[in-house]
Amino acid sequence: MKKNIIAMNATIMIGLGSILAAPSAYAESISDLEQKKASIQEKRSGVEADISTTSEKINKLQNKQLSAEEQIAAIEAEIAASTKKIDAKNAEITQTKEDIEGLKAEIKVLQDRIAKRNDVLKERALSFQESGGDLNYVEVLFGSSSFSDLIDRVGAVAAIAEADREILKQHELDKKELEEKRKSVEKKLASLEVAKAELLQIQKQQKQQKQQKAALVKKLKKQTKKEEDSKMGLEEEKANLAAQEKAIKSAINLEKNRLAELEAARKKAAAEAKQRAAQEAAAQAAQAAQAKKQQSSSNSNSSSSHSSSSATSSSQAPASVSSAPAVSSGTFTRPSSGYVSSTMGERWNKKHAGVDIAAGGTVPVVAAADGIVSRSYLSSSYGNVVFVTHNINGQTWTTVYAHLSSRQASNGAVVAKGQQIGIMGNTGHSFGQHLHFELHKGEWNYAKSNAVNPLNYIPN
Template sequence: MKRLFPLLIILLVSSIFTATSVLGETTDSLDHKIGDLEEEKNQLDEESQTKKSKLDETEDKLASNKGQQEETKDDLNQINNELEETQAELVQKEEEIADTNNQIAETENKIEETEKEIKKLKAEIKDLKKEIKELEESIEARDELLKNRLRSIQENGGNKSYLEVILGAQDFVDLINRAAAVTKIMDSDKSIMEEQEEDKAKLEQTKEQVEESKEEVEEKQASLEEDKSSLETTKATLKSQKGELDTLNDTLSEQMDEKESIMEELEMEEEELNEIILSAEEEQQLIDAQAASVQKAIEQAEQEKNRLEQLAKEEAERKEKEKQQQAANKNSNNNSESSSSSNADTSATPEVSSSGGGKFIRPTTGRITSSFGYRYHPVHKINKLHSGVDFGGRASGATNIKAAAGGVVSFAGWMGGYGNTIMITHSIDGQIYTTLYAHLSSVAVSNGQTVSQGEQIAVMGTTGTSTGLHLHFEIHPGGYKNPVDPMTYLN
């Protein structure tokens, strides 16, 4: 709204100038002027309706924008919830995969230990097989020995019993020898038979032990291999599930980025629409103010027309009375000429000017510390246009600020980096100007106030974006936002 204050004041001032300039016009010209003003007012009314229509359209767009923002926020919340759930599942899957990897590692260690046991058992089996072979050879040798003895007994009268052998002794010594021999043979046969039975039993036992050990190791190895295969399958499944979750997470992240981008665009659009609405409202206020000024000018023109018509009527009545008086005195001996009253000049009303002079004066004393033009900004640290002239202050105290020309105060207050600021609208030689006075410590005027050239309006300061005591002074021909070098306009 601040940027429209100068334009608003310009319109109000121009309307006042228009109203005051018609004071010296004739009734015919006033009729023409009133017609022009009414046509202008009608155009302003039409423009006002157009602006209102565009404002309504923009407000509808803003409402739609806000609705889209709400939908986008809901989508963002939903995606965010899905992302959180997916990421939680990812963490769980990673933990499960880690646990499965540990189990696989443990199983592999067990398999490695089992393989060592198998290797050891195979060595034992090898020894047992060797022992079995030895037993089989021993049994086979005994079987051969027993076969030979039986064959010998058959060949040498195998029908005789050991008792007959003993009883066939020739003497006592022979008896003793025969008895000893029979005993020895019997013991040998018995020992052979017992050893044979023991070896056969041991052989069977060893074979059974080998088979049992082999089956146990094979079963253990098969179980471990099965466990490992199952764990590998589980691991592959978990990795597949994690891959799906990673894909989902990437998709959701992309959707989140897309929605956030849409949200940013909607927020930017909302700002632009709000700015459009604000500008439209300001323009509407400007149009309304202009229409009010035109209406005021019409009313003043009507009043002036009525005044002129009244004056003309009175003048006609005066002339008629004078004519009658002259006729009555026509035959008088004393025909002295009566002097007629001088006619009132109804078309010489002086035009009013809001300017205190035709030129600008320096707004304050002091030397120029920074000229108009591009420079390296002491605060922002970039090259930018310095749209005015800086006048330095006195170290000994405050410096008064004067109006560079007469006019109407269009703004008086705080203006961002300018700090305390005054803007004055002037009409000089038919040209509209705006002067700006910034970084003031105090302001002595208010919006809409009329000031004269040289009148004190403020005190120099260092408010806003400022590095020291000074006055920043600007001149804008044709209204604000058109800065020129002030030095080309100052006395």
């Protein structure tokens, strides 16, 4: 369970507080976690607000895009209509040009006819003047039977000439009419060209409008994409925050479980202390009874009594059970009863990284502070040894209890200050029953560079 917490701590990197905290630190770490949870919830609701703002932005952009696209469709319809008009104008222009060509041809024919007739008339008039008429006229005139007939015939010749002139005149009129028609059609063509140019101008503007709208749609699409990307990022952030929140929630639950575990450990420690006290009281009562019996027997033997008799007799009594020292109010309590047989410092040219506490009999060894058993094993030098890791107000401490005859704490166990973790012994590199006790400010290391003098921290 602790390992899971450590793993989670490392994974989510939100510093769930120390696992190895003292009781007050446990509560602190829970409130710390609650605070972190609240801050994550706050962040998440901030992210949710950002997401809804972004969604609104996206909606607006999409509406703008939709309206721009509708406008483009309308402009396209206008362009199609103007194209149709331009096509009609083009057809009209083509037709008018053809009409003009037709008129030109008609005029040409008429012009030729006029020119030919003119020539004929000129010739006819010339020969009539020079010879008083051409052969036909002479024949006409000489064929006359009488003068009056001749007059009539001359009149007829003149009438013929007159008729020719009339035809010619009519031709001229026709030609003039055609010219006018041509002029009017050419005028029509010019106005058609103007109308077409206007239509082309309008269409040019329509195409420009369409281009602008298309550019706007492109821009809107780009903006929408950007907002959608940012929304996606926010959704991811939201998911991460939710995961963190979930992790913190389970961390809080585990922390609460640990608190309960520690509470159980404390109760167990208290019960054990009470039991030890009762056993000791019973042993003392037994000793007192024996002493009284001895005294009465010595009285009957009339031998002198001495104060050391009870000590002698107690040494002969079954191995006594010592009580654990009373749990002190400081940061660390004394790990066992007994006297300090060796202090910290140089000893036999070797650094002594802790203190030795010696006592006879069955001497309980207790945890100096709340913590977690980081190691409990049989070492060739330390003998039966228990390492406890503590976290007190953010500071990690490590305590070592060596040369135990037996260990009562397994790896990973939560132990309370004053809870029994073993019995004083003489295992490993030890000469005589004692507890070798080390206190490290920080982690234990082979050089024991973090070792501090325990006598500065525990009651002597």
